[in-house]
Amino acid sequence: PMTERAMHSYDPQNIFARILRGEIPNKTVLETPHTLAFHDIHPQAPIHVLVIPKGPYVTYDHFAAEASDAEIVDFTRAVNQVCELVGVRPGDGLGGYRLISNAGEAGVQEVPHLHVHVMGGRVLGRMVSKP
Numbered sequence: 001p002m003t004e005r006a007m008h009s010y011d012p013q014n015i016f017a018r019i020l021r022g023e024i025p026n027k028t029v030l031e032t033p034h035t036l037a038f039h040d041i042h043p044q045a046p047i048h049v050l051v052i053p054k055g056p057y058v059t060y061d062h063f064a065a066e067a068s069d070a071e072i073v074d075f076t077r078a079v080n081q082v083c084e085l086v087g088v089r090p091g092d093g094l095g096g097y098r099l100i101s102n103a104g105e106a107g108v109q110e111v112p113h114l115h116v117h118v119m120g121g122r123v124l125g126r127m128v129s130k131p
Contacts, residue, residue, distance in 0.1 A: 008066075010056040016113035020054055030081050034074035037082045037118075046121025047086050047094070051079055057114040059103035079116065088120035098124050 011017070018024045019038070026038035029049050040048040053075050057063035064072070079099065083089045088097035097120035102109040 008058045008062040010058055011112050012056070014111050014113050016050075016052050016111055016115060017056070020052070029085055030078055032074050032078050032081075034071045035078035037078060040117070044117075045098075045119040045124060047088055047097070047119065049082050049086060049118045050115045051075070051082055051118060052113060052115045058112050059109070059114055060101045060116075061103065063114045079118065082118050086118070086120070088118065094120050095123075096120060098127070 015024060019026050020036060026036075028036065028038050030037040030051075034054050035051060036054060037049050037051040040050050053063060053067065053071055055063075055067060055071055057067060063075070067075075083097055084092075088094045090096045097118055100117040100119065101114065
């Protein structure tokens with residue numbers, strides 16, 4: 001079994017860490033003191049924005065356990081601001097959004113830095129198909 005440390009070991013060379021350091025450009029939607037939001041380079045919906053904390057957190061549970069109150073509040077409020085900026089809040093005209101955070105192998109997490117996907121602009125279908 002993985003140890004707590006192994007589950008949350010952070011790779012500072014992951015693509016989102018490199019974006020945060022300015023080594024890779026991004027199309028920024030919002031930047032706050034603790035959060036960066038940018039358009040996904042391979043969008044899966046008409047609107048597809050990634051929201052990431054600036055701190056070295058691997059998964060949402062890692063972030064929830066170890067981030068400061070200021071980081072958690074900033075990240076959560078940034079998700080709201082992104083939804084407002086891209087017009088996907090229910091009642092904003094595009095009918096809503098889906099918020100996804102993949103974690104670990106079974107969750108098909110591709111980048112080992114916490115990120116939530118804000119997706120909208122069309123009806124997205126069922127979240128998970130039955131086996």
